[in-house]
Each structure stands twice: as C-alpha cells, then as structure tokens.
Amino acid sequence: MSGIRSPAPGADRASLAVDVIIAGCGPTGAMLAAELRLHDVRVLVLEKETVPASFVRIVGLHIRSLELMEMRGLLERFLEKGRQRPASGFFAAITTPAPEGLDSAHAYLLGIPRPVVDRLLEEHAIELGAQVRRGCAVVDVEQDDAGVTVELADGEQLRSRYLVGCDGARSSVRKLLGVGFPGEPSRNDTLMGEMEMGVPQEEIAAKVREIGETNRRFSLRPFGEGVYQIIVPVAGVTDRAEPPTLEDFRRHLRTIAGTDFGVHSPRWLSRFGDATRLAERYRVGRVLLAGDAAHIHPPTGGQGLNLGIQDAFNLGWKLAAEVDGWAPVGLLDSYHTERRPVAADVLDNTRAQMELLSLEPGAQAVRRLVSELLDFQEVNRYLVEKITAIGVRYDFGEGHELLGRRMRDVGLKRGRLYGLMHGGRGLLLDQTGRLSVAGWADRIDHIVDVVDDAAELDLTAALLRPDGHVAWVGEDQQDLLRALPRWFGAAVS
Ligand SMILES: Cc1cc2nc3c(=O)[nH]c(=O)nc-3n(C[C@H](O)[C@H](O)[C@H](O)COP(=O)(O)OP(=O)(O)OC[C@H]3O[C@@H](n4cnc5c(N)ncnc54)[C@H](O)[C@@H]3O)c2cc1C
Numbered sequence: 195m196s197g198i199r200s201p202a203p204g205a206d207r208a209s210l211a212v213d214v215i216i217a218g219c220g221p222t223g224a225m226l227a228a229e230l231r232l233h234d235v236r237v238l239v240l241e242k243e244t245v246p247a248s249f250v251r252i253v254g255l256h257i258r259s260l261e262l263m264e265m266r267g268l269l270e271r272f273l274e275k276g277r278q279r280p281a282s283g284f285f286a287a288i289t290t291p292a293p294e295g296l297d298s299a300h301a302y303l304l305g306i307p308r309p310v311v312d313r314l315l316e317e318h319a320i321e322l323g324a325q326v327r328r329g330c331a332v333v334d335v336e337q338d339d340a341g342v343t344v345e346l347a348d349g350e351q352l353r354s355r356y357l358v359g360c361d362g363a364r365s366s367v368r369k370l371l372g373v374g375f376p377g378e379p380s381r382n383d384t385l386m387g388e389m390e391m392g393v394p395q396e397e398i399a400a401k402v403r404e405i406g407e408t409n410r411r412f413s414l415r416p417f418g419e420g421v422y423q424i425i426v427p428v429a430g431v432t433d434r435a436e437p438p439t440l441e442d443f444r445r446h447l448r449t450i451a452g453t454d455f456g457v458h459s460p461r462w463l464s465r466f467g468d469a470t471r472l473a474e475r476y477r478v479g480r481v482l483l484a485g486d487a488a489h490i491h492p493p494t495g496g497q498g499l500n501l502g503i504q505d506a507f508n509l510g511w512k513l514a515a516e517v518d519g520w521a522p523v524g525l526l527d528s529y530h531t532e533r534r535p536v537a538a539d540v541l542d543n544t545r546a547q548m549e550l551l552s553l554e555p556g557a558q559a560v561r562r563l564v565s566e567l568l569d570f571q572e573v574n575r576y577l578v579e580k581i582t583a584i585g586v587r588y589d590f591g592e593g594h595e596l597l598g599r600r601m602r603d604v605g606l607k608r609g610r611l612y613g614l615m616h617g618g619r620g621l622l623l624d625q626t627g628r629l630s631v632a633g634w635a636d637r638i639d640h641i642v643d644v645v646d647d648a649a650e651l652d653l654t655a656a657l658l659r660p661d662g663h664v665a666w667v668g669e670d671q672q673d674l675l676r677a678l679p680r681w682f683g684a685a686v687s
Pocket of ligand 1 (some may be wrong): 217218219220221222223240241242243252253254255330331332333360361362363365366367386466484485486487493495496497498499500501502
C-alpha cells in the first residue's frame with residue numbers, strides 16, 4: 195500500500211479522531227507527542243514493543259536538552275533521577291576541563307539511566323493527553339492530499355492528518371517513504387553489556403588501567419552490586435542483526451585483555467556500530483522523520499538522543515500550527531532546513547571523533563595536537579558548545595548576533611525566562627513598553643518591563659519562538675510587524 199496517492203478521499207480535521215500519528219515511543223516520539231499536546235493536537239503514539247526496554251544504560255543529557263526540560267517544567271524530575279557531572283570530556287573523550295563561563299544556567303552533563311529518560315518523557319506526554327498504544331508496529335503508509343493511512347502489523351488501518359516517523363535507526367516509515375539514507379556503513383563495532391566478574395576487583399582495575407593507556411574504546415567499570423558495565427571493540431562482525439552472546443564477550447575480552455575476567459550472569463548484552471547516515475529529506479508531504487529515523491552516527495560525545503529531543507522541539511509547534519490552520523507558508527518545511535544541517539554537523543563531529551579514537555600513529559598524533567589546542571579556552575568553548583548544542587544557530591538571515599540562536603535562561607522581573615515558556619507559546623520580551631502583538635495574542639505572550647539588570651538581558655526587545663530561538667530583535671513596531679507573520683502567520687483581527 196505504500197506511496198503517495200491522490201486525489202484525497204476527503205478527511206478534514208473534524209472527521210478524523212487523530213490529528214497526528216507518531217510511529218515510535220522512544221525519546222523523540224514521546225517528546226514530540228508532548229509538544230503537540232501543548233497545542234491541543236490530538237496525538238496517537240504507536241509503539242512496536244509491548245513493554246518499555248529495561249536495560250540500564252546511562253545516557254548523558256547535554257546543556258541544550260536540560261534547558262529544554264527546564265523550558266517545559268520537567269527539569270526537576272530529571273535532576274532527581276540523574277547525576278550531574280562537569281560539562282567536559284565529551285570530544286573524543288579528551289579530558290580537558292570545561293571552559294570557564296559557559297553561557298547557560300545549566301552548564302553540566304546529566305548522567306541518567308536511559309529507561310528513566312524514556313519513562314519520564316512518556317509520562318509527560320500522557321499527562322498532557324497523548325494516547326500511547328504499545329504492541330503496534332507500523333508496517334505500511336499511504337498518503338493523499340487530506341491525510342495519511344497507517345497500517346499496523348495485524349492489518350488494522352488508522353488515519354490521521356500527519357504521520358511522524360520517530361521509529362529509530364531502522365525506521366520503517368523512512369523506508370516506506372523511499373527516502374534515501376546515504377552515508378557510511380559501520381566499520382567499527384562494539385559489544386556492550388552488564389555482567390558479573392569472576393576475578394578480584396584489584397586485578398580488574400590493574401588490567402583496565404593497562405589497556406586504557408592505548409585503547410580508548412575499551413571500558414570496564416563497576417556498576418554497583420558486583421555488576422560491571424563492559425564496552426569492548428570488536429572486529430570482523432558479519433551479522434549485525436544477530437544478538438551477541440556471553441561467549442562473544444569472553445572471546446573478545448581474551449583478545450584485548452588476555453583474560454575474560456571470568457564474566458558470567460549477564461544482565462543484558464548489546465551491540466552497536468558506527469554507521470553514519472543522514473536522511474535526504476525530513477519531510478515527504480504529510481509524513482515527517484525525526485530522531486534516529488532521520489540520522490544515525492556513532493555514540494561518541496553522546497549526542498543522538500539529545501539531537502532527537504531537539505528535533506521534536508523544533509517540529510512540535512510548527513506541526514501544531516499546520517494542524518491548527520495558522521501556519522505561514524514554509525513554516526513546516528523550515529523543520530528540514532533548520533534541523534538537517536544541525537544533524538549533518540553532528541555526523542561530522544562524530545566522524546572526526548572516531549578518527550581521534552583510532553590507534554593508528556597518525557591519528558594518535560592528531561589527537562595529541564587537538565588535546566593541546568583544547569587548552570585554548572576559545573577552542574574548548576567552541577567544541578563544548580557544539581556538542582552540547584548551545585552553539586546552534588539557525589539561518590534566519592542577517593541581523594543581531596542572537597538572531598537564530600537560542601536565548602539562555604535569564605532572570606526577569608517576573609521570574610526565570612524559561613519558567614514563562616512552559617506552555618510552548620511565542621514570547622515578546624519588550625523593554626520599550628511601546629510594542630504590540632495584539633493580532634497574535636492567541637499565539638504569543640507579551641512581557642513588558644522585563645529586567646532590572648541590563649546585564650541579564652542586554653537588548654531592547656526580542657521575539658522568541660516556542661522552541662526558545664530568537665526570531666527578531668529590535669525596537670520598532672513596524673519592523674516587528676514585518677517579522678511576525680514569518681513565524682506566527684497572519685494576525686487575527
Ligand atoms: C551505546 C550507546 C550509547 C548512547 N549514549 C547516548 C548518550 O549518552 N546521549 C545521547 O544523546 N545519545 C546516546 N545514544 C544514542 C541514542 O540512544 C539514540 O540516538 C536515541 O535512542 C534515539 O532516540 P529515538 O527516539 O529517535 O529512537 P529510538 O530510541 O530508537 O526509539 C525508536 C522507537 O520506535 C519503535 N519502533 C521501531 N519501529 C517501529 C515501527 N515500525 N512501529 C512502531 N514503533 C516502532 C522502537 O521500538 C523504539 O521504541 C547512545 C547510543 C548507543 C548505541
């Protein structure tokens with residue numbers, strides 16, 4: 195059934211029970227569902243797995259993602275379940291300390307178990323009214339002028355106005371759309387798992403120190419209650435779909451360490467590669483792609499999940515505007531033009547990091563050079579801002595240095611800026627007291643007399659999009675009136 199079909203069988207918003215179907219309830223899908231619900235979009239999330247994954251891998255949430263959580267009132271929940279660490283050591287695991295004065299109220303990394311991230315985001319989406327159906331694999335997709343028909347593995351067909359494929363690296367939605375996914379196949383494979391060890395701790399620690407001097411892709415660390423997390427690089431993988439066994443771990447540990455440490459009682463075992471690919475298009479008609487469905491790369495720097503959450507933040511309000519009928523021409527397409535270059539940049543920085551992790555003498559020499567360069571604060575800051583995504587600037591054209599960038603969380607007279615953005619609406623910060631967004635009051639909040647301290651916000655007025663990026667900076671009402679329709683559509687009289 196897959197493909198684009200026309201003409202439409204006629205399905206306006208009122209005749210459909212659901213506005214947007216999201217395939218996949220990973221972090222990207224759950225975050226997107228919540229963002230859409232902020233705007234009363236009727237959302238159905240279809241998840242293939244019947245129960246959430248339970249393996250306890252720790253992932254890192256970077257500064258921009260922590261800021262987004264704060265912007266939606268979720269950060270406390272995450273902080274309770276995670277551990278804050280310095281915002282450093284991301285780039286190819288080079289251990290230079292974080293640069294001074296990072297421009298964020300949340301300048302740290304939050305290490306947090308992956309299942310907790312998934313659970314908190316899913317709970318947030320459900321609290322806001324999203325429906326999540328588990329055990330529902332999307333197997334076919336057909337779209338027409340009015341909507342999308344989605345077929346599930348059991349043959350059930352569902353219809354909505356839009357579909358977003360948040361269904362991970364092997365995305366069925368991307369394949370059904372026929373969207374190209376060019377890039378490089380995996381060259382370096384890694385086994386990862388948690389298990390118990392049969393030798394004393396001192397013996398393990400000595401061996402890990404010895405291997406760590408030359409091999410930066412090997413890691414073995416205690417995870418509590420006698421369990422260790424093991425990461426072992428492997429060569430010569432022929433079948434990546436085949437799940438790894440404990441015997442695979444034993445064999446590769448012997449190759450690298452000369453001993454298998456008597457590993458036993460695995461909690462979970464997995465395998466990942468360093469394939470690097472980017473979808474050619476993020477949108478085909480009424481179907482969009484987000485998260486790993488649109489981009490894959492090695493986990494160096496811990497960026498994939500963060501990137502997916504940030505995709506969802508960029509797409510949510512735009513798709514909601516489309517569903518609600520006020521989206522200006524080009525708004526939904528700006529999801530592709532803004533987010534695809536960001537992903538391309540992440541792919542590139544992971545390619546660079548993989549080179550720096552190589553044991554070849556030339557790569558090691560470049561690594562030493564990069565380590566020296568990182569002693570320069572500006573170089574260090576540039577890379578940390580890149581990996582943590584606070585350096586992202588969308589191309590909104592010429593203008594103020596903040597245009598297209600995210601605004602950091604600043605202290606305002608009425609409280610913290612991000613505290614005023616929980617509803618996912620646009621925001622006009624206005625120190626002139628003369629500006630007006632009267633025709634857009636249903637989409638934009640207007641705050642007059644913003645700060646006491648100019649050091650907190652050194653500009654006269656700024657318009658923020660719901661994702662916190664600066665859409666306009668100025669002080670002139672006519673200038674503002676020219677900028678508003680680009681992001682917020684026509685004024686309502
Ligand atoms: C070892 C390792 C460590 C990592 N560490 C980090 C880190 O520290 N920080 C970081 O940012 N990233 C990290 N990543 C990357 C991160 O795990 C991914 O980028 C992230 O999971 C992507 O989220 P997603 O929601 O887009 O996709 P996924 O998490 O893959 O979720 C996709 C969901 O879609 C479901 N699904 C699939 N097919 C269908 C279908 N046909 N119909 C319905 N549902 C479907 C799946 O069951 C799944 O629940 C790491 C990855 C690895 C391998």
